[in-house]
Amino acid sequence: MLSNHRAYGPLQRKEDARFIRGKGTFVDDIQLPGMLHGAILRSPLAHAKIVSIDTAAAEGHPKVCAVITGRMLEDRKLAWMPTLSRDIQAVLATDKVRFQGQEVAFVVAEDRYSARDALELISVDYEPLPVVIDAKKALDPGAPVIRDDLEGKHDNHIFDWAAGDKAATDAVFAAADVVVTQDMLYPRSHPAPLETCGTVADMDPVSGKLTVWSTTQAPHAHRTLYALIADLPEHKIRIVSPDIGGGFGNKVPIYPGYICAVVGSIVTGKPVKWVEDRSENLMSTSFARDYHMHGEIAATRDGKILGLRATVLADHGAFNGSAQPSKFPAGFFHIFTGSYDLRAAHCEVTGVYTNKAPGGVAYACSFRVTEAVYLVERMVDLLALELGSDPAELRLKNLLRPEQFPYTTPTGWEYDSGDYAHTLRVAMDLAGYADLRREQAEKRDRGEYMGIGLSFFTEGVGAGPRKHMDILGLGMADGADLRVYPTGKAVLAISVQTQGQGHETTFAQIVAQELGISPADVEVVHGDTDRTPFGLGTYGSRSTPVSGAAAAMVARKVRERARIVAAAMLEASADDLEWENGTWRVRGDPEQARTIAEIAMAAHSSLELPEGVEGHLDAETVYNPPSLTHPYGAYICVADVDPGTGEVCVRRFIAVDDCGVRINPMIVEGQVHGGLADGVGMALMQAIVFDEDGNCLGGSFMDYLLPTSVECPSWELGETVTPCPHHPIGAKGVGESATVGSPPAVVNAVMDALRPYGVRHADMPLTPANVWSAIQGRPLRTDLAIR
């Protein structure tokens, strides 16, 4: 099936035509007749009792149509909503506020500016409470209890979770020659898509139909959630996710603003638009990471890694809105054994509440795989330092070997396929690894600080098998419908939602490949629950692994239907036909062949078909993945550090990804490029930091620094291709690979550069101040502005 790849390959994107002309349709581009505008009043305090809210002056504003508070929502049983982790979250605060930026009131006005004006007219009397901002103090006896709304809750503990064999791991560590330990923080970051979150809600008072245009990566899941939250009939809800200006996990959850806009539309009888501003986006919507990790690695003196241990304190903010499959409160963190052949491993994760924004979404990380990869790749480098070995050699010695696949890890994952050492060698060749080490040695002699950092990652993506994985009870399978019109043109409807990944192109290529037609002849419909089959949406790199598989399978269904019609056309037995060069033909007779277009016309004609065959070629399917897919890669970062200023310059970055079969290599490379920039950003710049009063210090792009074109080098990419054995087209997914794999490479490079100073570790982000402090022997705590 993989022999004929002519529809695959670099292909310009169908999406581009509208975007380069400024003709995309993003949520804020939508203007409906009579549409009103909503704005949210937010808490200035991180933890405070609400004594009173006075909305009279705002209601008196001539352009204000409604002011909604938590009390009013309580009457509709909407003051609280379920989170994606079966916790609850306040839509609008009633009893108290629990993080700075929390939603307190919602104003609906005739225009954007008036809605904002009216926020200034609302008076809220707060009684400040002590805050819990340091996750390490959240479980202290006597710590203020954040979630006193939960019955019987007397502390800030959310969950304890563990994976692996503790006794076996302890035994391995006890017998090991060498044990290296390190505390490390993966700081809180924010996905910060360039388009913020927003919605236009339109409740038709006559038909009772609710239409919600929304920045959502998962329109179908949102429809079900709206039905459950607001007790609305699901068949009367339509979610439209139009063009999305980047998601990266930020647009997975339902936010209070969405619910407020829906209520606003119900109350006023008119469509209501709500679009958050950048500060609201950074301060209140789902963050990522915030993992305080303690790692331990055990090995023999000659460099055979034996075991790995991790203890994690996970800061989930004020409401546990983490987006993970239900069984896994710490996501897929237990993939932390990485790409290595270990005897035993054990991890423990404890989740806590703090007075920070809620969530804990992906940010291009496949459910905490990013944190896991960072931990193991830092630990391997620290082991190399301890043993005095080259980090590349140490990795080559311990990477899983091709004959070990499918490989079951000590924590229970089954990896699909890989030739890890080969991929690392390709990266080393591309980088000119030996030459780089020579250059580094020469520079060190001259007092110049150059570092070479490696990372090797394995992800588990494409969640997931329904029996193991669900979000809020919704199994993670995805549907696909394929219609083939009489003239042979096809329309594929899918459940996943592009935020820039190019589904309209890639998915057309998948169908085209299966049916022997041109990708130009396949239209991909997505982002509208009235026009597409149910599925859980795009995040965790699941589009190609799950929905892409559904697209291939539904196309194969169509192809099998076409075989019966072709047999009737050719007056042959269907068993005597073979699929060759995009046609059904009589075995061994190339003259007797029919294309899908010819067959489609016949299928809609009066051609007599066998008993029980009704005609047409349309088909539908649901794909329930048998397992996860496991893309992997080898990354090498070359960085120069100025010891006088602490400034880090990423000079080169070599990335060799193996994501299985590449449908559109141009798009794959674009996905990798974007993730690499994310990695540079997270390693060097990005962190959402708080002060001791719980003030968010990362509330704008002036404070939360994202990489620009000058911080990013010209990426150098390579590839290896190891097809996934259980995926219909051998693809593994790639959307998050580079975000997962690149931060440890950058940090390892900087630590490598700082070796002459005896620096073992410093936490991300490695800002000039932080690097300079590390050189002075005093690395900073990067999550809190507390000294």
Add this chain to the structure above:
Amino acid sequence: MQITVTVNGAEYSREVEPRLLLIHFLRDELRLTGSHWGCDTSNCGACVVWLDDTPVKSCTVLTAMADGRRVLTVEGLEQGGVLDPIQQGFTECHGLQCGFCTPGMMLTARWLLDHNPDPSPAQIREALSGQICRCTGYENIVRSVLWASEHRAQ
């Protein structure tokens, strides 16, 4: 207040609030939604348009400041059904993914190419360094601008 602005060659006279930002005037009043709003603080550049002959971040320009002046937005790049080379470059080189930063990137790049028809990659990076793209990691944007520099309009 009464203002008159020429946008993409067409003259518009409107009564606007003195505080109305240019980006909102373009998007909400003129329905030219190709220019995007991304950050409020002049950091992201999704809102870049030309005011007379200079790229500006229209989220921090008052509409009143555009009175009597010319504005060029992404909708004005295509002339007579012919794409500007920068638009073609972005398509040829996969210079966009979600498309949100793209209009601003293209308008700044157009200005760069008008002033430096043969820029180096470093010059392109410098010119675009006041703008943020969250998808592409910038490499293909640089290639797109280089493509446009190599394929000048006839």
